[in-house]
Amino acid sequence: MLEAIEILLSQGTVYVIIYVYLFYLALLESSQYFSLFKRETVLFSSYILLLFIGLRWETGTDWLSYKELFDSLELHWSFLINVYHFDIGYVLFNAAVKLFTENYTLFLLINSFLTIYVLYRLLIKISPYPNLSLLVFYSTFMIAQFMGSNRRMMAMVFILWSFYYLYQQQKRSYVLMLILAFLFHRSSLICLLALLVPYRAFSVSRTIVILFTSLIIGILQLPAKLVEMSGGYLSTIVNNPIVEKIVFYSETGEEHLVTSTGSLLLSTTLAIIKRSIFLLFYFYVMKKNVLDRLTQYIYNIYVFAFAGYLFFIGSFFQMLTAFFAMIEIVLIGRMYSYSSSKDKIILLILIFFYGIFQMLNALNIYPELYLPYIPFWSDIRR
Numbered sequence: 001m002l003e004a005i006e007i008l009l010s011q012g013t014v015y016v017i018i019y020v021y022l023f024y025l026a027l028l029e030s031s032q033y034f035s036l037f038k039r040e041t042v043l044f045s046s047y048i049l050l051l052f053i054g055l056r057w058e059t060g061t062d063w064l065s066y067k068e069l070f071d072s073l074e075l076h077w078s079f080l081i082n083v084y085h086f087d088i089g090y091v092l093f094n095a096a097v098k099l100f101t102e103n104y105t106l107f108l109l110i111n112s113f114l115t116i117y118v119l120y121r122l123l124i125k126i127s128p129y130p131n132l133s134l135l136v137f138y139s140t141f142m143i144a145q146f147m148g149s150n151r152r153m154m155a156m157v158f159i160l161w162s163f164y165y166l167y168q169q170q171k172r173s174y175v176l177m178l179i180l181a182f183l184f185h186r187s188s189l190i191c192l193l194a195l196l197v198p199y200r201a202f203s204v205s206r207t208i209v210i211l212f213t214s215l216i217i218g219i220l221q222l223p224a225k226l227v228e229m230s231g232g233y234l235s236t237i238v239n240n241p242i243v244e245k246i247v248f249y250s251e252t253g254e255e256h257l258v259t260s261t262g263s264l265l266l267s268t269t270l271a272i273i274k275r276s277i278f279l280l281f282y283f284y285v286m287k288k289n290v291l292d293r294l295t296q297y298i299y300n301i302y303v304f305a306f307a308g309y310l311f312f313i314g315s316f317f318q319m320l321t322a323f324f325a326m327i328e329i330v331l332i333g334r335m336y337s338y339s340s341s342k343d344k345i346i347l348l349i350l351i352f353f354y355g356i357f358q359m360l361n362a363l364n365i366y367p368e369l370y371l372p373y374i375p376f377w378s379d380i381r382r
Contacts, residue, residue: 005360011371012363015143018052019359021045022135023352029131030344042120042130049138050116053147054109057376060147061369070094070104089183090151105376111150118157126164126294127333132351137329139355143370144362145322155185159323160330166194167297181323190320197304201296204283210307218313268313274354275306278332281347285338295334301327 008016025041028034034041069086073094097107119137123130146153162177181188202210282299285291291299305324312318332351339347363370374380 007367007371008360008363011367012373014052014373015359015363015370018048019135019139019355021048022131022138023355026129026132026135026351027348029129030341038130039124042123042134045131045134046116046120049134049142050109050112052373053112053116053142053153055105055375056108056147057105057374057378058382059370059374061366062148062150063369066150067104070098070107071102073098075099087151087182087184087186089180090154090185093154093184108150111154112146115146115153115157118161122157122160122164123330123333127330128337129333132336133329133333135355136332136351137326139358139362140328141322141326143359144365145326147370149185151185155181155188156323156326158184159188159191160326162191163194163298163301163327167199167294187320188323191323193304194301194324197297197300199293199297199300201286201291201299202303204286207279207283207303210303211310214307214310215313218310221314271309274357275309277350278328278354279303279306281350282331282335285335285343289338291338295331295338298327298331298334302331 022045025045029038029041069091073091075095075098093111094107097110101107120130123133127133141156145156158177158181162174162181165171165174165177178188178191181191282302286299301324305321305327308321308324309318312321332347336344336347368382372380374382
């Protein structure tokens with residue numbers, strides 16, 4: 001851990017500066033005067049993040065495969081061949097941008113602008129503390145998820161909106177967001193399970209039962225074995241990219257799951273501890289307050305994500321729960337609004353160290369792909 005901190009401070013200064021800046025805004029956000037400028041500060045921070053994602057060069061996972069797709073894409077019917085390996089929405093998006101430019105940096109800027117703007121609109125709408133939400137997003141999801149997969153980051157923000165529309169019972173908008181997410185990342189189809197999430201918050205006892213049961217089932221590896229059997233059977237009768245994905249995920253064992261600790265057991269244990277600490281805080285807030293219905297629903301999605309993480313321990317399917325888990329950035333902002341001044345300070349301290357840990361965790365998995373951050377104008381190449 002100390003070595004990882006030393007590397008971050010020496011080679012990842014820009015990551016630290018952005019984190020400190022976002023934390024400072026989250027700290028100020030609680031003051032009544034600063035709340036008048038909440039929208040403006042979140043908008044400015046969003047611009048910083050979209051530039052940070054869009055101006056990078058050879059930084060982040062899967063860089064080469066996405067750049068090769070954009071560079072090799074030819075604007076005639078044959079480009080649909082790429083759909084087999086990439087998702088059709090993402091291929092069409094590449095084709096649309098390439099009608100106007102062949103500059104990959106401009107493509108990344110457009111990609112990051114659309115994603116961050118859609119996220120910004122959601123946070124302004126449903127997070128009482130959007131600067132705090134943006135801080136958690138940066139440390140927990142942006143570095144690990146958004147700087148590694150151009151497709152995944154667009155799908156994840158569409159899924160967040162789909163949860164909101166599902167709660168509002170705006171069926172057309174919900175279906176539209178789900179279709180958009182699916183077009184950019186087929187695995188987002190797992191979020192159809194959100195239809196099973198109730199609106200009324202799980203009680204503390206029910207939450208514990210759900211999570212404990214999921215943990216036991218996950219340890220026994222029953223879901224992974226069942227999916228492997230189903231995928232194997234379907235692959236014999238259906239030739240489809242989605243089925244191939246199911247087979248790939250089910251056959252990819254824990255030895256292929258890369259973790260920053262080098263141990264899947266240790267990494268999973270730490271992840272469970274981190275989630276449990278926040279869950280205890282949520283229990284505390286729920287005991288002292290009557291939550292509004294939207295917060296209750298968002299809390300249930302978070303519990304659903306946590307249960308899914310435990311359910312698929314040691315399986316690649318564990319990664320798919322990130323589509324649900326990203327609701328955490330909204331939940332923290334809403335739970336924070338119910339907290340007293342003293343509790344807000346405790347939560348901010350918790351979030352500060354949690355964020356640092358998450359940032360170290362994300363950067364330490366593939367340090368050679370993230371450190372140092374390389375802007376497109378730099379002479380440095382990996």
